[in-house]
Amino acid sequence: MAQGIKDKVAILGMGCSKFGERWDASPADLMVEAFEECLADAGIEREAIEAAWFGAGIDAFHVGASAMPMAIALRLNYIPVTKVENMCATGTEAFRGAVYAVASGACDIALALGVEKLKDTGYGGLPQRSRGVENDMYWPNLSAPGAFAQLATGYRARHRVNKRDLKRAMAHVSVKSHANGAKNPKAHLRREITEQQAMDAPFIAEPIGLYDCCGVSDGSACAIVTTPEIARSLGKDHLVAVKALQLAVSNGTESSHESWDGSHLKTTRIAARRAYDEAGVRQPAEEISMTEVHDCFSITELVTMEDLQLAGEGEAVTAVLDGEFDAEGKLPCQIDGGLKCFGHPIGASGLRMIYENYLQLQGRAGARQLADPKLGLNHNLGGFPHQNICSISMIGHM
């Protein structure tokens, strides 16, 4: 019987670039920015890194294929570097690779880095791209907001929520994240918004309006991991350890079997159950201190609260409107501003989320520091509601 990952690997250091429309920075520049911070935080030289995992989501628009772009940008010492891509879960996948390598004993110190350069396309939103030869023959030409807008219609139909109430809760999700992001110097969008602004914004994909969408930006984030013993030997205390690392990938049930009605994310429910088991969490709403979830769209965050068992089924609208996930609420969500304010450079997002929880657990989150957090949850969702990849990782004090 596998024991799981809990407390086998500690984070030695992390780094995160400034996210935004980085017209000034190439993917290599972004990688170096995050890596330099990470190395300094870890207090090691690059030569100590024995293996690396490189996450980048959309090759064609920035770095190109393979692990070489990172090895070259960071002048890594001819170590093994693996390129990973798993849609929006890419950053967390890089982290999973590095953590598993350390846990296996194959190496002592490993690097995970994610980067994405989205602002070289010449237009707003995620790049338009192929879904593959066969899918392109019959899939709708759906944009990301178009895919996730359906979650709102599915949720409304399932829980008999009227359009206005759901839209108001969606607006609250974004208002909350903007308020948080305004306090974060590394965030892309740093302006507070009002519920009315969010409600009145033009539709991108009905009922998703402009302020229901996360930003689109450039950025990079990275982590260096090792064993708790080595971390201590390097003089680290207040260790932040990995508690759970789970991934659930759709097998076509949601898209083609009647058991799924479009109102929730099946993968998130499965990955959450596994992650809680792995971390030994029995009452998630009580034991988790904060969450960084995949708020690509406000509706995704709202539904995810239920899928993570942090709100009762059909109760997220009320919980959101009651402020339960606000900075002052009982379980703050996106305390750094989330994808909403950081934007979503695909390969970087997962590691950016872990970075925030890591800072919070170390008491280094500045103006947005929460009081005494113990356990942070990170949730990524790649793909579309009907066909996706969900990664859930948890980190906390040893």
Place this chain on the structure above:
Amino acid sequence: MGRGITGFGAHVPQGRLRRAAIAEANAWFDASLKGLGRGERSMCHWDEDVITMGVEAAGDCLAGFDGHAPPALYFASTTFPFLDRQNSVVLLEALNLPRRTLAVDVGASQRAGTSSLLALLRGGGDGMVVASEHRRAKAGSRGEMLWGDAAAAVATGGGPVIAEFLGGQSLAADFVDHYRGGEFDYDWEERWIRDEGYLKIIPEVVAGLLASCHTGAADIAHFILPTEQARAPGAVAKKLGIAPGAIVDNQAAAVGVAGAAQPILLLAAALESAKPGEMILLTGFGQGCDALLFRATDAIGGFRPARGVSGTLAARREENNYARFLAFNDLVERDTGKRGETDRQTYLSGYNRRRDLVTSFLGGKCRICGTVQIPREKYCVNPECHALDSQDPYPFADKRGEVLTWTADRLTFDPSPPAYFGMVRFDGGGKLMMDFTEVDEGGIESGSRISVHFRVRQYDPHRGFRKYFWKAKILREPVSAS
């Protein structure tokens, strides 16, 4: 009882452009267009073409039979999307007809439909003629005003015919009233076409036909002469001695002249109203003339297409936006935004592997657990089953269903934004995320009922290809309570 017509069907696109909208936009250049600015013309939605309209018309006809599979399929048009990729075979596969069907494309003449029908009836075999037309005319031309887009189908055979075929004659004459050597038509003076064409060529053929059938002109109850000249049928009827009341309305007010499809469309309209014993005279004009004579039988009331001409005419949405018509017909180069620049190459070997899904809209039904599913993959999708290679082909084209989820996407590229799509659950099982076509704003909700339709999915302008797939369309039925 002999050979004849056993069924019919029709499709007129839902969009009907007010001619006044064309006239208003173009009168600055040609004030005479104002005089034609009455009524409306049918216009293909951006995702409709000769093949998709043909699938609708043929489906309408076949719905009146119980599992009828005509052994021959004649597809007539002068505006086939492909010059060399057999359009009738795409039609056949979209209709999911047996592969041993004889499929024939007939083109290059406004008589393509009538000549196909004549060939089929003279040959004595069972079959179906599908005629479909989507003519492009130059902006501000009379053709743009007077033409329309439409398709129609007639099934033929022996047995219980609804209209008996009494005889047909044909005459070939290179009378060039108009021609299309390039992108657009070029025509000659109307008065000359009437005097030297209609009034000389048609009477010659019709008189010969009536004589050979021992029928008098006065016995004709339905006289079909497709033309964009409003007064020509009356003039020809008068010359032949056919009663003015027998002239079948050319549908100028609601459709416009749909080229090679027009004779078949008008024949379908005549069959819809004909009473037992009535004589129907069908003519087709173009480099000569075809004339076919039918007599409605006692079975005429017994055949019911799914919608017929009256049904498809009633399914109408008024269009007043001339700019949209220009865009849909590629008569103006529209800015698509950068999202419209993506490459849309079709990988033909990949398409060939998925023809059953993409064209025939076949999914699968598991022999082990009974689960209906689409697409049909190697393993059954039922989480309790997952059997390998366990599915028999299962047709979805005739299924209805309901909307589970939907959106109106304004970010993605679509020739007619917003792009509507969502998850559809089919009656009898199976679900699929699909495009919705021709959605009226505010006209879709979870629970809305849908039917599915073969439509153009994408155009590949660089390679002259177009992709087809099935799309859902909202039925005008109440939303279910479930």
